[in-house]
Amino acid sequence: MFEQYDLTRKVSDEEYERIFPDLAARFGRLQREARDLDLPVIIAADGWNLSGISTMLHQFILSLDPRLYSYYAVSAPNREEEARPFLWRFWLRTPAAGRMTIFDRSWYSRLTAEFMRPEDNSVPDRSLREIVRFERQLTDAGVVVVKLFLHISRDEQAQRIERIKQEPEATILIDGHEDVRLEHYDLYLPIFEEMIAGTDAPNAPWTVVEAHDRNFTVIKGMSTVVHALERAIRERRSTVVPRYPAPMQPPSEKRLVLPDPTKHSLSKKEYQEEIDRYGRQITELQYALYQERVPLIVVYEGRDAAGKGGVIMRLTRRLNPRICQVEPVGPPTEDEARHHYLWRFWRDLPKKGHVSIFDRSWYGRVLVERVEGLSSPAEVERAYGEINEFEEAIVDWGAVLVKFWLHIDRDEQLRRFIDREEDPERQWKITPDDWRNRSRWEIYAASVAEMLERTDTKTAPWTVISSNDKRYARVESLRTIVDAVERALK
């Protein structure tokens, strides 16, 4: 593939002086237009060692408003990053609406490292698949993704290594492994080709930039970005973004077929025995998880007053608070709302060996946001697949994922609402919203049915727990987690 590129291409200094100022001004204008349109933009520049990525990007940003972009120079992951899935740090740096992130090297650097040293043959393939999904999820949500690959020959690289060692920038640009990488040039060549071929999608295409000549590199790189932005802005302008609240969607044909939640119950004595038994087990198992560096992620979903808080407390009190964290999920903050809706859940993933407990979760998209018309029908529709991909990514990473639907019926909810209202200690738990949600029981039920049907995958199955009896629900939740962890630890 690389042979098709003519590395002798050049732009003379006069030509450059003629073209560049205009191009740069256009770029600056487009950045502001993107801001006004709330368009998020990613520029990912990758390429051979010493191919001049930073030099090119430096020219890019001359014309940009520094308040509207972030620059992220990718190096080896730090301890925090190492303990998370490999896309974690990139997800965290995806731009908010109207902002731009410039990646100086990108998620592809990790991919090539894997290709070179495959610990496990399936890893590069899996990473490739995850990268494709990552980019698609972003572009589906309206992010513009521009990917540039700077290509130089082996000889050119060799010359640059000699030259750069004399320069003051060497402190920033050189890490001492240049000669080794040069030696491996011919090994990397097919890897880069495979990588580019495998990730060159219409939504996030690659542009290979012939990078022997600095002027040519800047002009071709910047033109690519400028054209991509112009196209994206044109499209955005011509799209009428429908303003939903299409407040709530009518109940679908689907009906929630769930076990009768009154069927199971435990006596106080049974409860005490079982909760102690499973509680002790989970306390022990957490140390094994910690030692094996296996992360545990537990998701609790359920109606208002289904008992999520109580169940979660029965779990957390058995865990060492040093390694466990509860993430209460409410409406997104200002900042969260300006990112992809999965952004905050990526952010809140536990470290390896730690536990994250989600009190409500990413399923909000297909439950409350759907029912309240806070997301468009297209966004909701897309979410099922995105959620399945997200969960697959975290399970592939090595996490134990347990998802609970705490199931109560309408009468039980009413009893609990009334109890809460009468108890001064717990009045705070009940709000007018709860009563309002209750009035939409059936509409909500249809969303739950569809959620359970479409996101109950082999990788990440749902556990529905009859929760009219709190004791039963608490034991059942602990028991399920113990089983899942034991299975994972073999």
Next chain:
Amino acid sequence: MFEQYDLTRKVSDEEYERIFPDLAARFGRLQREARDLDLPVIIAADGWNLSGISTMLHQFILSLDPRLYSYYAVSAPNREEEARPFLWRFWLRTPAAGRMTIFDRSWYSRLTAEFMRPEDNSVPDRSLREIVRFERQLTDAGVVVVKLFLHISRDEQAQRIERIKQEPEATILIDGHEDVRLEHYDLYLPIFEEMIAGTDAPNAPWTVVEAHDRNFTVIKGMSTVVHALERAIRERRSTVVPRYPAPMQPPSEKRLVLPDPTKHSLSKKEYQEEIDRYGRQITELQYALYQERVPLIVVYEGRDAAGKGGVIMRLTRRLNPRICQVEPVGPPTEDEARHHYLWRFWRDLPKKGHVSIFDRSWYGRVLVERVEGLSSPAEVERAYGEINEFEEAIVDWGAVLVKFWLHIDRDEQLRRFIDREEDPERQWKITPDDWRNRSRWEIYAASVAEMLERTDTKTAPWTVISSNDKRYARVESLRTIVDAVERALK
């Protein structure tokens, strides 16, 4: 000091069963009340190695709503943290309004490490001073700070080391240096005494907990927290928080005595020469900064249209984007507004060897927030000292700090506003707010005068630049930075 504590104190199991449930329920109730009152709470637990800090804290959280607190187990700083001032990671974890952070070990761990291995005799004293300031700034802003020190004898520690090695928790609790620490028990003793004596302030008092008996430890520790919360809640309830907008304060007697901003100017030719000269110098110096791991922090303040954006661009285009970041400072986000106002500036400090450029800054507190009545007079008054302390902390850390006031007069601002309105490329730069701010020129001037007077310290002096002539301002800014960096690098 430690000898006054009777380490034989115990609570029998029966007593514990009688006292604990009530105490825990009170604690849970207080947590919710603190939430309702938007009261932020810090619980910092420190003490001897294996004194049972986690065990005690685990009992604390049994009664807490896990959605309202964060638990932070302090270990050695990671790479990101190592590259920042030592309080950085603690600042970042200070609780938002209505939330609680539980520190399992705290900023004091670092302090004792310094006392043990003073690289430089001034370091522990400086850290001690910074800790006192840190706690005072937090409590001044209404944060409740409870500090517990768990005390055990040398013999007790020795026994626990033997016992714990057999337990499954060992994987989390033991790091292999237990025996060394035991050996140093007698060295630590006077250090702990000095540390406690030096930081036992009325706003953030220490409570030493005799920690041989687990029951006693939990009861005394939790009672301390419960009483502190009750007191704080009572005080908060009895304080009438005055609702300002006391929209803007009348111009004080002070008048801005600043150089005539029309006095300096540069011809195009002079400009080109000088900007190139200093530009080249700063490009070179950044590599020295990077190599010496000296962080550079540049602050730009000035009226609307004073030319901050242009000056910043002339600086950033000379810097490698890998090591430099522009922080545009606007109104705080939702989340930022729920923290101490310095929180976000701590967060945005550069790593060692990197550059942070603040486009507006922490001075907003005594400028726009003051003029617009967004902060109370007491908060503004307090801010001058807090800012001086903040800047002293970052300079002590080793940063080069350069603060600019870009000075234009009223006529020049008008000319620029009109220019902007007439230029389609730059219309976006001007908003109705700008015209409104302009109408308060004199009131704003008084705030600027007071700011310059009260925050122009030896550690962190202001540089006022005549900015009616943009060329002069741009050169002068670069020149000042070059000088400051050269001085810092000797």
